[in-house]
Amino acid sequence: MKISLCALAAILATSAPTFAAVYTFSSTAGNGTPVLTTTESGVTLTATSSALSDMNISSGFLAPSQIGAGATWSMTFSSPIAITSFQIGEFTNISDGANYVFTPSSGTAVTIADNSSALAGAVATLNPTDWTSVTGVTLSYTGSSNWRVGMDNINFTPVPESSTVSALGVFALTLAAWRRRS
Numbered sequence: 807m808k809i810s811l812c813a814l815a816a817i818l819a820t821s822a823p824t825f826a827a828v829y830t831f832s833s834t835a836g837n838g839t840p841v842l843t844t845t846e847s848g849v850t851l852t853a854t855s856s857a858l859s860d861m862n863i864s865s866g867f868l869a870p871s872q873i874g875a876g877a878t879w880s881m882t883f884s885s886p887i888a889i890t891s892f893q894i895g896e897f898t899n900i901s902d903g904a905n906y907v908f909t910p911s912s913g914t915a916v917t918i919a920d921n922s923s924a925l926a927g928a929v930a931t932l933n934p935t936d937w938t939s940v941t942g943v944t945l946s947y948t949g950s951s952n953w954r955v956g957m958d959n960i961n962f963t964p965v966p967e968s969s970t971v972s973a974l975g976v977f978a979l980t981l982a983a984w985r986r987r988s
């Protein structure tokens with residue numbers, strides 16, 4: 807049986823396990839303290855604020871207490887993840903036309919205006935397109951008001967560890983060498 811290396815690579819890629827997961831914040835540690843953590847699919851999210859504000863679970867959302875205009879809050883991940891969508895909740899309604907900004911450690915920042923119609927009802931879903939391997943996200947606000955935005959239902963997939971990827975690569979190269987000899 808002949809099997810091309812490309813076909814093999816495709817098989818390996820499609821058979822590589824993926825563990826789509828969601829941060830729902832239904833089970834957390836540190837609620838009401840400056841450092842809140844939660845773990846899904848083996849990846850621990852740690853949330854803190856530059857204002858040293860308490861991090862809370864409010865209406866099922868991860869949200870800090872209200873923080874000042876220049877303050878930020880952020881989450882870090884214990885290993886890289888790909889994020890495809892998340893919900894935001896505007897706990898303090900502002901309609902100044904300034905932006906909430908979600909800046910990933912790698913990829914393009916996503917923004918939404920505080921007076922966006924998508925925030926009517928206080929909750930919007932955002933869909934980053936290139937957050938394929940992020941180890942953190944920082945939330946900031948471009949306006950001059952105190953603000954409070956929370957996040958929930960962060961859909962993600964853990965990025966395969968490089969050791970797994972390189973092991974697959976070594977396997978493919980070994981197989982290629984073996985096929986050249988045979």
Ligand SMILES: [Ca+2]
Nearest residue numbers: 830866867958
């Ligand atoms: Ca939730």
Ligand SMILES: [Ca+2]
Nearest residue numbers: 899900920921
């Ligand atoms: Ca608003």
